[in-house]
Each structure stands twice: as C-alpha cells, then as structure tokens.
C-alpha cells in the first residue's frame with residue numbers, strides 16, 4: 413500500500429474515534445470560526461460538504477449560515493461524468509438520498525445546480541493537512557479536479573485538529589489551500 417493510502421487509513425481511523433460529545437463541541441467551535449470568516453470575506457454563497465466517516469460535522473455551521481441568509485450548496489456526485497461533482501442548493505426542505513458512498517446528498521434537480529463560479533467559497537472535506545496547507549482527501553481526486561480549473565473559487569479546508577500533520581507527501585496535481593479552519597485555529601497559508 414502506498415504512503416498516501418496508509419496515511420488515509422490511519423487518519424480516518426483517528427477522526428472516527430472521536431466521541432459524539434467531542435464531535436458536537438468541535439462542530440460548534442469550528443462553526444463560529446467559519447461564520448467569522450464569512451463575515452470577514454462578505455460571503456453570500458458557500459459550498460460545504462455533508463459529513464460522514466468522522467469528518468468535522470458541518471451541521472451547526474449550515475444551520476447558522478441559513479439563519480444569516482447565506483446560500484448553502486452541497487456536492488452531488490455527477491451521475492455520469494466520473495470523479496466529478498456538481499453543487500446543488502441545500503435548504504431545510506431539500507429532498508435527500510444517500511449516494512454510492514453512503515453520504516447524504518440532495519436529489520439532483522437540474523434547476524438547483526449552482527455553477528462553481530457563482531460560489532464565493534468552497535469548503536472542502538479532507539483526511540489530513542499539513543503546515544503548508546497541503547491537503548489529502550479521500551483519494552477520488554474529486555476536489556483536486558474541481559479546483560484545478562481557472563474559474564474555481566477559493567477553497568478552504570474544514571477539519572478536526574487531530575487531522576493536522578507536520579508534512580504530507582505532495583502529488584503534482586494537489587491544490588494547496590489558503591485557509592484551513594479547525595475547532596481551535598484558523599490557519600492562513
């Protein structure tokens with residue numbers, strides 16, 4: 413198994429071991445940091461992910477973004493373009509289903525698709541990050557592909573503190589992040 417895959421397994425296990433209480437407290441603290449970031453950057457439209465596999469929960473953040481009338485979108489796995497995502501408007505009344513990975517996503521309705529260049533920021537999930545802002549994801553290359561195009565908006569990371577490492581093995585296609593929010597820090601790179 414290569415180093416990146418070994419690291420993924422190890423870091424995914426770490427975040428899954430956090431208790432429900434730790435998860436809840438982490439989600440609340442990170443949400444406050446994300447709201448501050450959105451105010452500072454005058455964000456009106458934001459993409460987040462819907463958490464699974466011990467990821468830092470976005471639930472509190474999404475509730476608060478809705479209260480502030482910021483448009484929230486979440487990724488849906490593209491039905492036929494392999495390893496691509498589309499972003500769909502997400503509201504308290506969205507009809508939901510599970511995708512092939514067991515992650516919640518809104519039912520894909522074309523008129524709810526938001527082109528990525530209409531988003532002010534994309535909050536990416538990650539498995540690990542390092543002191544330079546490098547990001548290791550689940551291994552599908554979904555976010556790397558998305559962020560490689562010229563019209564992609566700023567992407568920031570959202571993760572537990574335990575997902576931080578000194579340094580990550582970097583691949584040529586990896587897109588480093590300018591900002592990563594954890595429950596206890598807002599890192600700028």
Ligand SMILES: Nc1nc2c(c(=O)[nH]1)N(C=O)[C@@H](CNc1ccc(C(=O)N[C@@H](CCC(=O)O)C(=O)O)cc1)CN2
Nearest residue numbers: 461462463464487513515537549550551552553554555
């Ligand atoms: N919450 C969330 N949503 C997301 C992502 C994410 O990382 N987090 N993704 C970010 O890219 C995309 C999904 N990417 C994924 C890539 C691999 C696996 C996964 O569980 N792989 C299994 C093997 C599964 C299989 O082959 O059927 C594994 O590694 O154990 C899950 C999601 C889109 N949505």
Ligand SMILES: Nc1ncnc2c1ncn2[C@@H]1O[C@H](COP(=O)(O)OP(=O)(O)OP(=O)(O)O)[C@@H](O)[C@H]1O
Nearest residue numbers: 547548549550551552553554555556557560583585
């Ligand atoms: N911009 C791109 N264009 C085409 N293929 C890409 C691009 N970026 C990554 N890939 C491919 O995607 C695969 C997975 O990449 P990688 O292991 O870096 O994913 P990841 O960052 O962990 O996952 P994700 O971005 O989904 O969270 C690699 O085999 C790589 O070749």
